[in-house]
Amino acid sequence: MSLRSRRCSPPSRPDRPARPAPLSARPGRAAAALLTAVLALAPAGPASAAPRDDDDLALRARLQELVDRPDGPPGAIAVxxxxxxxxxxxxGTAEVGTRRPPRIDxxxxxxxxxxxxxxxxxxRLVDCGQLGLDDTIAERLPTLPAAWGAVTLRQLLQHTSGLPDYSNAPDFVALIRADPHHVFDSRHLLDFVADExxxxTPSSQYHYSNSDNIAVALMAEAVTGQRYEDLLAAEVYRPLGLRRTSLPSGYxxxxxxxxxxxxxxxxxPEDVSTLFGASGAWASGGIVSTPRDFSAFAAGYAGGPLISAATRRQQRTFVEGASEPAGPGANRAGLAIFEYSTRCGVVYGHTGNTAGYTQFGAGTPDGRRSVTVSVTTQVNERVAPDLLAQLRAVEEDFVCALSAG
Structure with missing residues (x-):
C-alpha cells in the first residue's frame, strides 16, 4: 500500500482553548444495559479495481450457516x-422483505x-511530534477532572486508563431511553462522569471503556485546533482512499x-438501523463506512506506512485483554489495536457491536492483506454467547482463507 498523502495538521496556538468548559450537570454512574446496544457495550486498491465473488463454496456456506440460525443475522458479508x-x-439479504444481497458499497x-x-x-499525530504517548490529560486537557490528570495517551489507547465509562452513567442512559435520537454535544460526553x-490506578489493569477514545479525540483536537471530523478526513480517509466513510452526528x-x-x-427481525443517533458514540463508536472502505482501512491500519515503524512498535506492545466483542483466536490489546492469534497466524485489528451490527476487521502485519466480516445483528457475550462463539469460528475461517491467499 502506498499512501496518497502524508501530512499532519498544523499545531494550534498554545493559548487557544481546545475544549469548551465542562457542563454544569454532573450525573452519577451505574451499569446500564441499554448503552451496550449503542456503543458495543469497539490499503485501498485503485478505484478501477473491481471486487469479485470467489468460488469458495465452503466459506459461503459458513456465512449461510450464520444467517440460517433462528437468532442469526438477516445478512452477512465478508471481504x-x-x-x-x-x-x-x-x-442473506441487505433488507428483510427484499432479495437484495449485501453489497460491498x-x-x-x-x-x-x-x-x-x-x-x-x-x-499519526505522534509521528508528527504533535502528540506524545506519555502526554497526560493534565497537560493536554486541563479542564477535565484533576483526578484524571496523570492518565496518558498510551493508557487511553490501551484501555488501561481507569477512566469511568460515560456510557454507563445513569443520566446518559436516561437521555437515550427518553429519546434515542437525542443529539449530544459529543465533546461533552465525559461530563457525565466528571464527578467520578x-x-x-492507571496501567494496573485492562478495562475496556468508551470514555478512553473520547479523551483521545479531544487530545487530538487540543493539539491541532481542528475538529476531530476534519482530522479523520486529513489523516485517515484521504491517505487510505476511503470515499464512503464518515462520522455523522444524526441517526x-x-x-x-x-x-x-x-x-x-x-x-x-426488527429494523434498528436508525434507532440511535451517532452523537452519543462519536469517536468511540459513531463511524459509518462500507465493506469496501472497512477492508481498506483494516489493511492500512494493521501495517504499512500509515504509521511509522517506530510508532508501530509502540502500538504493538500488548497486554491481556479482548476487544468487544472478542475477535477470533486469542486476543491481546495494543494501542487502539488488538492482536488476534488464530490457528492460521496473527492478524491485527478491531471489532465492534451496536444495535443491528457486529464488525470484525483485521490485517496482516505487513498491511498487504485484510479480512472483514460484517453481520446485521448485534452479537456479543451478553446478548448471544452461542452465536458469538460461532461467529468467532467463522471469522477464524476467513483469517485462514486470507493466509492461504
Missing amino acids: LRDGDRVRVYRA DHMRLASAAKAFSGAVAL DLEF ELPEPYLHGYAVQPPEP
Missing part, C-alpha cells in the same frame, strides 16, 4: 483483500471498530445501506 485483489462473500455502522480510527489519528474518580444512514436488525425469535 478478503490482497493488494488490489478483492474477494467478496455474502449470505452498502453503508453500515462500524460501532467500536471506530476506536481504531481514533487510534490512527492519534498515532478513576476506577483503578440517518447514507443510501444504500445494510439494514441492521434486532433478532429475538420467534418474533420477526
